[in-house]
Amino acid sequence: MRTWTPPVIPALPGEGTVPKLFNTATGRLEHPAMSDDKALLYVCGITPYDATHLGHAFTYLAFDIMQRAWRDAGIETVYAQNITDIDDPLLERANATGVDWRHLADDQIGLFRSDMHRMGMIPPEHYIAVTEHIDEIAQAVLELRERGLAYTVPTEDALHAGSEDLYFDSAAAERDSQWRLGDVAPYDRALMLELSAERGGDPERAGKRGPLDPLLWRVARAGEPSWESPVGIGRPGWHIECSVIATAALGGVFTVQGGGSDLIFPHHEFTAAHATALTGTPLAHAYCHAGLVGYHGHKMSKSRGNLVFVSKLLDGGACPSAIRLGLLAHHYRSEWEWHDGDLETATRRLEAWRAGLERTGSDPASAETVLQQLRAALANDLDTTVMLATLDAALDRGVDDPALIKDAVLALLGVEL
Structure with missing residues (x-):
């Protein structure tokens, strides 16, 4: 996927100091380990609708500043970012507005690129849409299933009779890999259940072995896009997408996994779980998260509609x-x-x-x-x-x-x- 033109970054005399960063997983300020003297950074990208609001901008600015700090300290950076261009919220918005989901995604990705360029953000070297890696993601799901780390759940509304959704077996992964629930998210189980329900999980779904177990592969439903794959016709779950894209772009173990603090659980927890189960090593040395931005008394969110858009500020004459x-x-x-x-x-x-x-x-x-x-x-x-x-x-x-x-x-x- 095409990115945007990088900003001019002047060379300064001398060198800065390698920054200490707060690692959510440990609760400490740390110097995350480098890979061959390079800082490898993966930041979760947008789901391309309602982009780019100031909450997005605050997150991507944090990791822009992080890269500037590393570069000033003489460290080469390699930056990867995904685009979640197939997901329930995108499809819901497309259906609500009568726009083809692909056109909606393309328009919003273009707007995001423009906003990032105008704001002087450092672009990723690897800018990868989920729809560009469906085959690789399906292969990863197949591997998890063959290793006993995935299981089927009865699916009444499947388009094809007998097709069933695939879920990650968290308990089996804890037995068979280095990952343990809570490695990334320092939360108790009650809060995890609450956040799972709020942030794309389905803890109440019947047939799951564990309420926190996340979806790996959603078999085809009527009216939804789907792809042929060795695990059935369907589309991938959210967390496995980032696991595959991040490790394909940066390898493992990379320096920092980043994003907004609303991604700590379940997204970053299970992205790490999937990657660890697949590769045998942790996903990242550190997990760094930007705070959430509010507006009119509430967190800025698409569902509430209290968004301030970067493009509107810029088009209104605001200086980047x-x-x-x-x-x-x-x-x-x-x-x-x-x-x-x-x-x-x-x-x-x-x-x-x-x-x-x-x-x-x-x-x-x-x-x-x-x-x-x-x-x-x-x-x-x-x-x-x-x-x-x-x-x-x-x-x-x-x-x-x-x-x-x-x-x-x-x-x-x-x-x-």
């Missing part, structure tokens, strides 16, 4: 750098709410910084010292809030090397002064 500053004013792991005045506040900050580059005075701040401070904050779990405060103070005084600060802000924050 101002939008980035509005998001970067919050630590990437924080839960927070976007307010209508936030863009104006960020725009004023951007204008103040630009004016500060022109400021002359008798006691300018040392640009080299400011760069060291920015790098130190970036190395501490990507603390952009400290970086912004550092720049506020320095540019209020003026700096002795405006060109260096301009390059540093663009390279480390993706903000153009």
